[in-house]
Amino acid sequence: MQRFDGRAADELRPFKITKYFQKYPAGSVLMEIGNTKVICAATVEDRVPVFQRGTGVGWLRAEYSLLPSATATRTARESARGKQTGRTQEIQRLIGRSLRSVLDLEALGERTVILDCDVIQADGGTRTASVTGSFVALVLALDSVIPKDKTFPVKDFISAVSVGISNSGEPILDLCYEEDSSAIVDMNVVMTGNGEFIEVQGTGEGRPFKRDELNTLLALGEKGNNELISYIKDSLGSELDWRIGSVK
Template identity: 65%
Template sequence: MPRRDLRRADQLRPVRIERGYQRYPAGSALIEMGHTRVLCAATVEERVPFFLKGTGTGWVTAEYSMLPGAGTERTAREAMRGHQTGRTQEIQRLIGRALRAVVDTQALGERTIHIDCDVLQADGGTRTASITGAFVALVEACATFYTKHGVFPVRDYVAAVSVGVSAENTPLLDICYEEDSAAMVDMNLVMTGAGAFVEVQGTGEGRSFSRTEMNVLLDLGEHGIRELIDHQKTALGTVLSWLPGREG
């Protein structure tokens, strides 16, 4: 069965990343993947959590939220409920882990970088889009205090994508909400530019899956992530794209 948007099984949705989307944060990016849109902002704070004071190392933390009108039906703001859902906590921890995987906390110094990811419109893949867009905001923020000839705090690129197996047993890259809700297998992958895995979240939704199928999904996801990293480099431009991994 052809995909709703007529994409190939191994094709990403249209991707657009606009760096410097907000005026006041040290770094920001609006990422669009199909109909999913996430605004990512990075704010630099010249202090660290109490458990890192005096260590000379920094910290990266993330918050995630979905605006009331992001989906087909309005959802109440979590602040009105007085607590975050388990899903929200899981996603923001994932974003933080993904970014810290490529950050040199010694080079960061005793600074905290707060990453805020706000979903403006959701059509599947909001957590993976958040990671991919947040990386661009993170690099832009680190560039504001980077000292020439020093070690740039971001060591490598990192991006994320969703993959899945359809009801027709077809492996699919970058699944939208409609495909996700009907998928037999659903998986989120986070990988670095060097090809190392940061996170693999795979679930048999409609049935179990084999090691062979898992390998196919991993290869499909790696293909998509390499393409997303190219989009990150384009968004960062010639001024910033060369900074990740720079020493001296």
């Protein structure tokens, strides 16, 4: 099939992770996939929410925002409207759940990690880019505060991709905006480096989808995530790669 941007059905858009994109956060990256660009920054605080105090256990949460100029038509700031949209809240919870699934909160100790994901340009897949970029920012941040002789709190790699069924009925990987806005089925797949699924969000927007279509979409998601995680390992380098999953 001929896709909007000329890619094969099982091909990711060009992607790139720029580490330490910002000066002040403990860990930060610019996550680029196609024309989607997200700044992901991790801040580590030596305090925890009330429900975690005195437990010796840490916490992680995420915040997500879409800058007004990130889309073709200006999007008003949520702060100006006085409330977050349901979409923003859903994405924040997805990022937080995904990262906590591979985080040893006891090894983290009574610290809170805050992930800020700011979309500076949106062209489909902003939530999956946020998950992937946030993971790298998290690893960079914790490497700066967890001594080398202590258990590293990150237990496994994670990444996320979008998959779907195009308006012509073809299963495709990594939807750009034009594909996403007209897709029959839209799905996000979050996976670990060990090939396990963390979250699958799928909706039949144009029609219900069949079990064999679901299997095809999951296989596409697995292929895309394997490519991203391989790139993440190369990006982090051997000095950081070995810490993930290490136990002291």
